[in-house]
Amino acid sequence: MSQHATEETVADLWAECPEEARQAAERVVGSPANWQLMRRGSHGTAKWHVSGPGTQQVVVKAGTGQAADVVAREITALAYMQAAGITATGYGNDAQGLTGLTSDYTAWLVRPWLTGLTTWSAFQAVRDGHHPDVTDYKRALTAAVDLCTAVGGLHQHGWVHGDLQPHHSVHMANTRTVQLLGCTWAWAPELAPSPAYTGGLVHLLSPELAAAAESPTRPVITSKSADVYALAASLWWSATGDWPLNYRAAAIDPTAHTAAGLRRMIAARRLKISTTSTWPQLTELLREVLTADAVQRPTAFQLAQSLRRLM
Incomplete structure (x- = not known):
C-alpha cells in the first residue's frame, strides 16, 4: 500500500478489494506481493498497482455498491471489444469478477500493468x-x-x-x-x-x-x-x-x-x-x-x- 494512505483509508479500501481479486493478482505477480494504492477514482472505485517477485505486474480495480456498477461496466465493455478483435483495448489476458447479489455487491478487475x-x-x-x-x-x-x-x-x-x-x-x-x-x-x-x-x-x-x-x-x-x-x-x-x-x-x-x-x-x-x-x-x-x-x-x-x- 502507498505510505501516503491513512490507516483508516487503507482499511476501508481493503474492505472493497475481494479476496478473489487479491488471490488473482498474487497468482500473477507472486508472493509476497507489494500493493500500492494508486488513487480513489472519481466514481468511488479504488485502484492498486501490484508487484512481486515475478516478472509480471498488474493493476487491480474494485468498487462496492454504486462504484461496482462502474467497474462492472468496464468489464463488460472490455469483453465486448476483445470479442470484436479491437487491439487497442485488448492488452493481455485478464482476470475479472463480479461478486454478490445485493446493492452491496463488489466488482473487480485485474489487468496487466502496461510499460x-x-x-x-x-x-x-x-x-x-x-x-x-x-x-x-x-x-x-x-x-x-x-x-x-x-x-x-x-x-x-x-x-x-x-x-x-x-x-x-x-x-x-x-x-x-x-x-x-x-x-x-x-x-x-x-x-x-x-x-x-x-x-x-x-x-x-x-x-x-x-x-x-x-x-x-x-x-x-x-x-x-x-x-x-x-x-x-x-x-x-x-x-x-x-x-x-x-x-x-x-x-x-x-x-x-x-x-x-x-x-x-x-x-x-x-x-x-x-x-x-x-x-x-x-x-x-x-x-x-x-x-x-x-x-x-x-x-x-x-x-x-x-x-x-x-x-
Missing part, C-alpha cells in the same frame, strides 16, 4: 518549455499520430470511447501501438451507452456532448466526432499544460464551478478556445478541429494524417 509512456508523458519536454529539441517534437508528434490512429481503429470497428484523456493512453515500448485505458463508457451498437455516463472529463467535452449531458434525455449518447474533439483537446492540453478552453478570458475560475455548471457554459459556447504561443503549427491545427462544427470535424484517421504532415 510505456502515456501521451501526457510523451509531450513533457515540449510542455515544460525547457528548450525542447527536434527529437522532443518528433516524439510528441509520433505519439499524437499513434494515438489518433488507435482511436481511428476503434471507430472503424464501430465503437466510441467516450472518455479520451492523455493520461489514459499508453504507448507500448518498442512498438507503435497504443493501449486505450478508461473504457468504462465505451459503447457500440452491440453494447448500449450507460445511463450513468455524463461525458467524461468536462474540460475536454465538445459543445454538443456537453449539451447532451445536461439535457434530461438518458442515456447520453456520444459520437465519434465528440471523440475527435476530445482527442484534439487532449493533445492541446498535453502540449501546453493548459485547458484548451479560455476560462481566463471569460473571467471564470473553473475550480469554483461544478462539472454540471461548466457543461452548461460549454454547451452555450460561452468559452472560446485559448490562444497560445506554444508550438503554433500544432496548436493552430488543433484549434481548427476544436472550433469546427461536429459535422465538419475530421475523422481520427484524418487528424492523424494532418499531424503526419507536421513531422
Whole structure:
C-alpha cells in the first residue's frame, strides 16, 4: 500500500478489494506481493498497482455498491471489444469478477500493468518549455499520430470511447501501438451507452456532448466526432499544460464551478478556445478541429494524417 494512505483509508479500501481479486493478482505477480494504492477514482472505485517477485505486474480495480456498477461496466465493455478483435483495448489476458447479489455487491478487475509512456508523458519536454529539441517534437508528434490512429481503429470497428484523456493512453515500448485505458463508457451498437455516463472529463467535452449531458434525455449518447474533439483537446492540453478552453478570458475560475455548471457554459459556447504561443503549427491545427462544427470535424484517421504532415 502507498505510505501516503491513512490507516483508516487503507482499511476501508481493503474492505472493497475481494479476496478473489487479491488471490488473482498474487497468482500473477507472486508472493509476497507489494500493493500500492494508486488513487480513489472519481466514481468511488479504488485502484492498486501490484508487484512481486515475478516478472509480471498488474493493476487491480474494485468498487462496492454504486462504484461496482462502474467497474462492472468496464468489464463488460472490455469483453465486448476483445470479442470484436479491437487491439487497442485488448492488452493481455485478464482476470475479472463480479461478486454478490445485493446493492452491496463488489466488482473487480485485474489487468496487466502496461510499460510505456502515456501521451501526457510523451509531450513533457515540449510542455515544460525547457528548450525542447527536434527529437522532443518528433516524439510528441509520433505519439499524437499513434494515438489518433488507435482511436481511428476503434471507430472503424464501430465503437466510441467516450472518455479520451492523455493520461489514459499508453504507448507500448518498442512498438507503435497504443493501449486505450478508461473504457468504462465505451459503447457500440452491440453494447448500449450507460445511463450513468455524463461525458467524461468536462474540460475536454465538445459543445454538443456537453449539451447532451445536461439535457434530461438518458442515456447520453456520444459520437465519434465528440471523440475527435476530445482527442484534439487532449493533445492541446498535453502540449501546453493548459485547458484548451479560455476560462481566463471569460473571467471564470473553473475550480469554483461544478462539472454540471461548466457543461452548461460549454454547451452555450460561452468559452472560446485559448490562444497560445506554444508550438503554433500544432496548436493552430488543433484549434481548427476544436472550433469546427461536429459535422465538419475530421475523422481520427484524418487528424492523424494532418499531424503526419507536421513531422
